[in-house]
Amino acid sequence: MTLASLPLGQRPEGRTALGARWIVACDENGHRLLRDGEIVIEGSEVLYVGPEFPGEVARRIDLGEMLISPGFVDLDALSDLDTTLLSVDYGPGWATGRVWPQSYVDRGPYEMYSPEELVFQKRFAFAQLLRNGITTALPIASLFYREWGETVAEFEAAADLAGELGLRVWLGPAFRSGGMVCTAPGVLEPVFDEARGLRGLEDAIAFAGRMAGRHGGLVQTMLAPDRVETCTIDLLRRTMAASAEMGLPVRLHMAQGRMERAVMARLHGTTAPDWLARHDLLSERLIAPHAVEAEDADLDLYAAHGVTIAHCPLVYARDGEGLRSFRRCRDKGIRIGMGTDTAPPDMVLNMAVGLMMGRAVGGGAEGLTTAEIFDAATIGGADALGRPDLGRLRPGARADIAVFDLADPWFAPGVDPIQTLIFGATGRVTRAVFVDGRLSMRDGAIVGHAPDDMRRQAQAQFDRLVAKYPDRTFGHPAVDRIFPPTYPLL
Ligand SMILES: [Zn+2]
Incomplete structure (x- = not known):
């Protein structure tokens, strides 16, 4: 047969x-x-x-x-029509639609996708994950084009999509208390709305309790505060308390970028992992993409508290950056799982890039074995979720x-x-x-x-989003000035 x-x-x-x-x-x-x-x-x-x-x-x-x-376990599974592709050759972020200008905040941020487009985006992405051998996914998408956080409605639809398509998921709408605003060229200011963040958390907790176990156990839930620099300590304290009470994993991006480091130093006088450790909020339920900006002392904290690193080599390698290093983290006893995070959501490609980058920064061929990177894409992610049966x-x-x-x-x-x-x-x-x-x-x-129809629909939806980039780019330049072609047009 x-x-x-x-x-x-x-x-x-x-x-x-x-x-x-x-x-x-x-x-x-x-x-x-x-x-x-x-x-x-x-x-x-x-x-x-x-x-x-x-x-x-x-x-x-x-x-x-x-x-x-x-099948692969994807701890930062691309569930987006990936806009980070627009940040590889274009920057800085404040000049290319990745930091809201004050003028966009003043007019009132708005949802750049319709509810139907948000659901389609996940349908498209979930199918791509399955086509790449990914069987377990913790979805991730950008909040830059959102009015604020992700919505319960789109995640209820995502749960049914996972059931329909047959993809194992851990779902949780992303929430946040704040964001960065660009007030002048290159000048970024954090702004916070504590009440809005806490409402997002309440919605996420209710969603997690209601949806866990749906579709024969295919749907599980997590709490997903967005990025550490957009969270207040009260939001994170309540998040970790709910996680402990309900036994939920928490995914929180931290030690992931230079802007985050600068903001954390300014607001809290330290690094994100140290800030959380001081408030006793690091735990083995915490999954932390991407650790590329982690200090040695940060990694020691991850090791001491059982934090899992979600390692996504492809999205960082495009900028010439990477985890420093896979070997050092493993030697410290840190658990490493993997994520795709960018298009193409290809875990095999991520293992290949992870192997090359890991060896480049961490002691040559002894820096990282092929078995170790395959383990990270399978066993590492499963263990982070407390699932020895995955x-x-x-x-x-x-x-x-x-x-x-x-x-x-x-x-x-x-x-x-x-x-x-x-x-x-x-x-x-x-x-x-x-x-x-x-x-x-x-x-x-x-x-x-129908893959061809879906690709066309995805491209049209993405093009509509790109056309809106001037709205949330400082000075509101035209699209072709934000994203000029690789070569001048002939
Ligand atoms: Zn990520």
Whole structure:
């Protein structure tokens, strides 16, 4: 039998045995490579991983020259039509629509997408994640084009989307107490609205309690204060208290940028990790993208309190920056998970860039092993969520599986299967994805999705957003002056 015999978007009846040239199996010591083995899934679980299964199965599918892998766990999963792409070659942020000018604040910030566009954006993004072998996602999107924070309504819709498409998610609308405002060229001032931040938190707590466990457990919840410099200590204190009470992960961007460092130093006289530590708010429930601006003492605090770093190498490598370093963090005992954070939401590419950057800044080939970066994209993220049944293929684990084509012509010659995948540096060889035992993606196909139509719709929506950039760019220059072409137009 072939994968084509399985109904897309559904959980096959009875036991399904999947055989392939290679399987990333897991035992008590971690990932192990199994050659010419089989994995048997039944319902939503992995029943067996090993040599050919001796028991009865409803069907047996030989995938041939493929790699059966645990699906990736994406702790900062792009759920946006990515606007950070507009910040790679253009800057500084205040001159390119990434810091609100005072004039935009005075006129009243507004939602630059309609409610329908916000839902479409997540539908498009969730499909992209599945096509890249990502089975667990903690969505992230920009707040620059929002009126303030994310809304409960769009996250209720996102929960149903995850159920419809078959993607495991941890959802929480992003909230914040403040933001940066540009009052003169290059002059940035933090402004706060404490009551608005606390209302956002209350909404997020109610959402988290109401939505956790929806769609057969596929939907879980988190609290997502946006960026540390836009939060007051009271907001963060209440966030961490709710997290402790409800057992929810908290994702908070910190030690992630130079502007943040400057603002934290000015407002609080220290770094973000130190500020939180002084208020006893660091915990093992905290997932902190991106740590590229973390001091050694900050990393010591992460290690002491069990904070997980969400490592997103691609988005930083484009600016020539990176985590310093993967090796140092691991040597300190810090847990590292991974995130995509930018387009393309490709975890394989992120592993490739992470490996190169990790070695560039951290001791050459000894700085980081291929196994370590693969562990981060699977086990590291699962452990950050307290889920030993994710990120690993072993009996009793959730059947969250990605199938990669090792015979893709782009990959010739192949070496070891993990090296072939990571050195090949593209998730486009993802042929199938199972989430909770359900076939969510096969050869790019996802239930209810027409990729070409969706790409056109996504581009049109993105173009409409770009046309609004002058509204929130200092001095309101025309779009072609904010984003000039790479070469002069002929
Ligand atoms: Zn991020």
